[in-house]
Amino acid sequence: MEVTSISGPVNLIIYHYNNKKYYFFGDLHFSRANSCQKQCDAFNRTFTKVISKGSDCTTIGALFHTWFLYNNNHHIKTDVYIEENYTTENTRPATEFFNEMIENQYNLTGAPFYNKSWLQLIPMIMNPCFVREKEKCPYYPNVHMHYVDIRHHYKNNETFSFFDLSDMRQYIKKAKNLNDFDVIRTDLLIIVNFLIDNLYTIIMLLLDPYGLNKFISFFDMDLSADGQQFMKKLINSINHFTTTKEINGESIIMTKFAWELYRTDNFINEQLFIYINDTMNKILLKLKSYKSPSKYDLFKERNGLHIYGFKRSYEEFEITINDYLTYFMMFHVLLMDVYTLSRMFIQHGDEIIVYTGVYHTHQYDLFFNQINADKLFEIKINKDTLRCLSSELLPEYIEINKYRQYALNL
Secondary structure (H helix, E strand, O other): OOOEEEOOOEEEEEEEEEEEEEEEEEEOOOOOOEEEOOEEEEOOOOOOOOOOOOOEEEEEHHHHHHHHHHHOOOOOOEEEEEEEEOOOOOOOOOHHHHHHHHHOHHHHHHOOOOOOOOOHHHHHHHHHHHOOEEEEOOOOOOOOEEEEEEEEEEEEEEEEEEOOHHHHHHHHOOOOHHHHHHHHHHHHHHHHHHHHHHHHHHHHHHHOOHHHHHHHHHHHOOOOOHHHHHHHHHHHHHHHEEEEEOOEEEEEEHHHHHHHHHHHHHHHHHHHHHHHHHHHHHHHHHHHHOOOOOOOOOOOOOOOHHHHHHHHHHHHHHHHHHHHHHHHHHHHHHHHHHHHHHHHHHHHOEEEEEEEHHHHHHHHHHHHHOOOOOEEEOOOOOOOOOOEEOOOHHHOOOOHHHHHHHHHHH
């Protein structure tokens, strides 16, 4: 029976551009709920072979395994981009767990895998492919995994996050009384307003190979001593996301985002900056049009602190900060997407396979449409069959059945 369903992702978009095919699989984080309600091809207990159920369905994990095996053994250069934390290490937090699950032959339906999305599972069950030296990856050397969540960097047994504004939540929690809260609230209001007024400049400095020093010295705000320490920690986090490269005979320290963008050809570079400008305009429009849900304007009415008291003022301010963080997170998303898109056009693979959150695949769709790439096929999100991509046309665009048969015959 031909495979016409893929269990796991929520959307699929396939493009053809400059003699290459680009496959974008989008997922939702943290769950496998509403996957295909049928028997699908799946891994064995050691994640080394696929067990065929003889049905019309495969899990995305089984598909990737058979696809990567086929491409590697047929010398098809393949670049795979997965939304997973960046690293230059030879181990990850999941490495020890990977060895343990192979030894104990864990079942994907039980603990600790229960209800993890395939986007979470792939880096776990293909762990040897997600470290610096990939010789132990079963798809090496022709299938190369790229971990593109450049917002987080795992090194020295620790995960570092870039300019993590969600730390604002922890800063608020330092308030133990009304006076503490007034100081912290004032700091955060100054920071939020500064970011709203300067977010575009901040992004441009981060993406400029010569912009790092200007970025570090850019944040001039009248904050309390604790507020200054909070900002210093945010700014210093950039040190985990830099690289030193030579440009015109000069060694330059820059962000990893800036280096990948710099390496693109003139056309893609120009188109990426158009995309960046359009995306930033959308983010800033949402930020500037946002209205606090509180009954008084937190950004203007300081007397509200004394009218409502510590507890209510704290709770309402926390709501507002959380809402702003939702918008600020979009600039982190933009940096990851610029990094990922840049790398797609720098690498030399014959096939490009991307597996990220669905918001990212939507952004890549916008960009490929912008550069007039040829969209070959699409399965959109279906709220009724959420994590089950089904189409009788699927085998025409992904040679699932050829990959399955090849792997079964090994």
